[in-house]
Amino acid sequence: MTELLQFAILGLGAGSAYALLAHGVVLVYRGSGVVNFAQGAMAMVAAYVCLETFQREQGWSFLTSFVVAVLVVAGIGFLFHQLVLRWLATAAPIVRLAATLGLLVILQAGVQQFYGSKSTRVRSFLPNDVYHWGDIVVQQDRLILLGIAVATTVALWAATRFTRVGLAITAASENERATAALGWSPQRLAALTWTVGGGLAGAAGILVAPLTGLTPTAFVVIVTVSSLAAALLGGFRSFPLTLLGGLLLGVGESVVVLYQDDIRDLLGMQTLTGINRAVPFLVILVVLVVRGKGLPLRSHVTDRLPRLGTGRIVWPAAIVAVVVIGVVVGSGGDWLRSLTATFAAAVFLLSIVVLSGFAGQLSLAQYTVGGLGALVAARLIGQAGWPLIPAALVAIVGVILVGVLFALPALRTRGVNLAVVTLGLGFTIQEMVFNNPTFTGDKVQGAVRIDSVSLLGFDVSAAHHPERWALLCLFVLVACALMVANLRRSRTGRRLIAVRTNERAAASLGISVFAVKIYAFALAAGLAAAAGILLGLRNIAVTYFEFNVFASINAVVQAVSGGLGYVLGAVIGGLLAPGALLSRLFEGGATSGAVSTLIGGVVLIVILLTNQNGIADMLSRVGGAVERRFRRHRPRHSYVHDLQEVRDFDLDPVPPRGLALRDLTVRFGGVTAVDGVSLEVAPGQVVGLIGPNGAGKTTVIDAVTGFVAPERGQVLLGEVDVIEWSAARRSRAGMRRSFQSLELFEDIKVAENIHAGADDAPWWTWLTDLIRPGRHRFSATASAAVVDFELEDDLDAMPGELAYGRRRLVGIARAVAAGPSVVLLDEPAAGLDEVESRELADGIRMLADRRRAAVLLVEHDMDLVMSTCDRIVVLEGGRVIADGIPEEVAADERVRVAYLGTHDDSEMTGVTP
Known part of the structure; x- marks a missing residue:
């Protein structure tokens, strides 16, 4: 036990430094929403500055060297935000993350170019007296490091909780727009956190260097992995939990060294290296597995990634490249x-x-x-x-x-x-x-x-x-x-x-x-x-x-510079x-x-500021312009050619499976969103699900389709309870849905969106598609969906190029392209004009009448609901308050009060089904 306590105390120093470094990561994330992967490199720069000005006899006191080094790194953080990140505020998270990787390789390569790759021993900057507690030796520098870490934690916690600036930073991490509306500039707050976070990195780097030694590559990776693990334990938000995480990591690494021989013998190995370095990874893995989710929640915001290439092979360019290589x-x-x-x-x-x-x-x-x-x-x-x-x-x-x-x-x-x-x-x-x-x-x-x-x-x-x-x-x-x-x-x-x-x-x-x-x-x-x-x-x-690991990080920098979504981008990035x-x-x-690494980092930053899609994308655009000029009278292939000529009698009815809910209940914490809902939708029937905002309509669809786990109840597809099935399995069984927020695949064309909704490829295509991808025509049901919703002229367009109403029709067509037995439509008429709404109503009735699909329709357009639905179910507060044919529901006083807030029934009886 004495030996265990001794090693635990030894680990407190490194753990305190990890916590300090992680505090900078947490502060930067709270202020800008960016995880700074360059935090370790910034710490390294401060350590080398202090080494040069203090340890190598430049005549500076330690305090002066410490302050100057911290200010240098704080300045790096401020300049990086002002010159790079503020211009990437609306970029995808992977782009901003790549920018921090670019800063990492620039700092690391710059230091390596000056100092080389050799390891430098750093003498302790702190008093190194020892105290004896029985048989346990307590080093004074460990206690000082722990005191600094605790004091910093308390200061950061108090500043973000009780000061106006701190509260603004916390608010900005939750909602930048609301914070801006209160008069705070999110960019200024982000610049402040990058400056302070850089200073914390500098202080941590100076304090941890005597414990680890200084090497441009190893130092950066060790402190980066450990600090990110500590920040992760704190959820990238809590300073006290981050301190606890850092201390646990430091102590864990030290204790593992104590038992390294026992672990080696247990594994039956002659030698065992680096086992202590596995501690941060194991902590990261356990935390992510416990906290993670299989699918993102409905509140998840889809992030746009860099643009994709077409995968089309340009043979003339390939031939020229082969000649040059020869x-x-x-x-x-x-x-x-x-x-x-x-x-x-x-x-x-x-x-x-x-x-x-x-x-x-x-x-x-x-x-x-x-x-x-x-x-x-x-x-x-x-x-x-x-x-x-x-x-x-x-x-x-x-x-x-x-x-x-x-x-x-x-x-x-x-x-x-x-x-x-x-x-x-x-x-x-x-x-x-x-x-x-x-x-x-x-x-x-x-x-x-x-x-x-x-x-x-x-x-x-x-x-x-x-x-x-x-x-x-x-x-x-x-x-x-x-x-x-x-x-x-x-x-x-x-x-x-x-x-x-x-x-x-x-x-x-x-x-x-x-x-x-x-x-x-x-x-x-x-x-x-x-x-x-x-x-x-x-x-x-x-x-x-x-x-x-640094080579892996550098490879991501090269890939983003070349073009992350392009085959040609890999070749261009390989040159770097x-x-x-x-x-x-x-x-x-x-x-x-x-x-070359330094140049690669600089190139990445320039690319991200000018064209986040990489060099290959710029070349592709130039090549496309040239091709269009010379192919002016040679029309390219259009996806319209992939449509089949389908007549009504060519389309077989879908497998007749109805949908039935039995006592469906969904709770989020202490809030009951859906409370004992039961309803049925038979094949060939359209059932409307209506109610005021917040009634639980979309939550019902989420629970039916497998995106929310109900607390109890049954979801019957035909005679089978699918409550334990995944969302994908329910879809493959014939249950499809549209989304209130569209959720189209913005990176591919409309035709490819429809194809994705209709593809039914066997397992071996995972291998054969690498050799012979082929070109596949639309299925009969997909072709019918395109024609029914009049999307023929939109197939070659990107979703973002279409008007909102057309985009919504694409989402519905994609949902029904495979000919599902059950279709759940979540506010499909939102954003449609009167003509498009009538066309949508015809399309919905065709699904039920001609295809015999069971359709559950959530909609606020009462004209559409009353003219399209065979039955209507009304929700209020997650409960069913009415269920019947449109005339009965329109006459129900509870519905008029709950849904319309009025006893006047003119709005609901003006249209007959």
């Missing part, structure tokens, strides 16, 4: 080696295009995943003597399984939280696997020697035949690029994009969000493994220092990688890659 391959030498690195980096970035560009899942561990592929292949080739192809296949399949494990947290979280967990997982693998000789295969050098690489009987090793290895890398890049381009144009690609754009809407169309995320992570892991093999085996001795062609151009024979 010239470089023929030149040989160092340029050939840089070209090989460019090819490998481009394949890495293709994995990010699939995962983040197409599926919207942000990972900060792709290079680490690729390093696992290099490790397995190197050991099979270098030690077991396997040929390249079987070794690569085994490595890729193994890493795909790891990718599936990476996907599991994504099933419960998304966005920045997912970035945090993948960062922690990547760092854990780096520390526990790549630094462990048990896994790397060489206990002396930590590397595996590759004497030869056999491919179909030929030696293609980079050491002996660099031109052959370069051509192999080119072949793999082209093959992977074609697969990713095919994926973009395929049915599988539409599923990925649907999930990226709106998980709720995707699930409502029968798309399994879980399956899509697992597929995206698995495919991205396979691509990363291929890239890792290409990058790792280009050396005669395979080492793993280049597969670190360390050791690639631009690195050779700017750094010559240097191997650190610091200059």
Whole structure:
């Protein structure tokens, strides 16, 4: 017990510093809504400034050095907000997050360029006397650090709770518009929090440096992962919980070191490294899994991600690129080696295009995943003597399984939280696997020697035949690029994009969000493994220092700069990688890659400020303008050509399944939103569900379709109770819905929205779409939906280009494109003019009369309800107060009082059904 307490006390110092750093993260998030991934890099800058001015005998006192260093970093935070983030205030969160990653790589690469990669020992800035408490030694500097952390926590808590500025910051984190209406500028508040948050980062960096040492890469990653874990424990809002989280992390890391040998013996390993660094990741993982949700709530705001390419292959440009590459391959030498690195980096970035560009899942561990592929292949080739192809296949399949494990947290979280967990997982693998000789295969050098690489009987090793290895890398890049381009144009690609754009809407169309995320992570892991093999085996001795977390972060920077949604963007971003062609151009024979990394960070910031969609998007726009000029008299393919000619008698009635609710009850905390609702909708019948705002109508639809879990009750589809089914499974069984807020897939055309609602692809298309995506005509039911709602002229348009009324019709057509048995329409006439409302009424009656679908209609347009519905159910306060034919409901005095607030029935009896 004494030893345990001793190690726990040792961990208090690091835990206090983690808490200080995390307080800056929390403050910045509360003020600007941005999680600052550059907090660790800012702390590093302050530590080096203090090191230079105080420890290296510049004649400054520690207090002066401390204040100057803190002010420098506070200034960096202020300038970054004013020069970058204030212009990205309306950008998607992934764009603002990428901006902080750009700041991280700029600061890290700048320090590395000046100080190199060596570790610097920092002497303690605080008194280091000790006290004895029985057999336990208590260091004075640990107590001082704890006191500073506690005092800072109290000050921040009190400032944000009791001061006008603090209350304004808290209000801005909840609602920027309301705060602005009260006279506070959200941008000024954000600038203030970035300045103070930067100062906290500086103070924490100076105080933690003596405990960890200073290395431009390791220091940044260690403090970033730990501080983000502490901030996550505090929910990015609570300063006291963040302090507690930081202390628990510091103590946990220290205690794990105490029991490291026991853990090693338990696992049956000869060596075990970095186990203490796994503590933050495990904390992150547990918190996210416990707090996470399978699907976002109705209040979730859909974020627009960078624009997507079409996936269309431009063969002339590809031919020109191959010719240029052929010239470089023929030149040989160092340029050939840089070209090989460019090819490998481009394949890495293709994995990010699939995962983040197409599926919207942000990972900060792709290079680490690729390093696992290099490790397995190197050991099979270098030690077991396997040929390249079987070794690569085994490595890729193994890493795909790891990718599936990476996907599991994504099933419960998304966005920045997912970035945090993948960062922690990547760092854990780096520390526990790549630094462990048990896994790397060489206990002396930590590397595996590759004497030869056999491919179909030929030696293609980079050491002996660099031109052959370069051509192999080119072949793999082209093959992977074609697969990713095919994926973009395929049915599988539409599923990925649907999930990226709106998980709720995707699930409502029968798309399994879980399956899509697992597929995206698995495919991205396979691509990363291929890239890792290409990058790792280009050396005669395979080492793993280049597969670190920072390389993964830098890869995201390169992918966003090149164009996150474009295959071409991966190739452009690959040019910015360390050791690639631009690195050779700017750094010559240097191997650190610091200059190219620095340039990459600057390029990213410029790209985000000028065109958030990347360089490939700019080239695509220029190319499109040129193509339109020369193709003026050659009409391009239109999706109208994919429509089938469908007559009424060609459409079979849908499977006759009705909808029945039995005692459906939904509660949110102590509020009962739906209270014992029972109703039935028979096949071929339209039932209206009406009531005042807040009556629970949309909550009924959410509960019926699987987006809200009821407390009790039954939802019967035909004779089957589907209350335990997921939203996607209910949709596939024939239950579809529209959304009050539309929730269209804004990143793809109207035709692709309709296709997404009608696609019914077998499981093997997940694989075949990578090779042969094909072009599929609209199904008969989808064609009928397009024609019935007169959307033929809108198929080639993006949803955002349409008027609101047309957009709403697209949402309804998408919901009925697969010919569902039950259709739930949530205020479909909102925003429609009188003509469009009449057309909508005809369309609804056609669904019931000709297709025999059961339709539940939630609507405030009483003319539409009274003229369309066979029966009407009225809700008030979550309860049914009336149920009958339109004439009976219109005559019910309770309905007139509850719904119209009047005893005058003229508004409800003016129209007969």
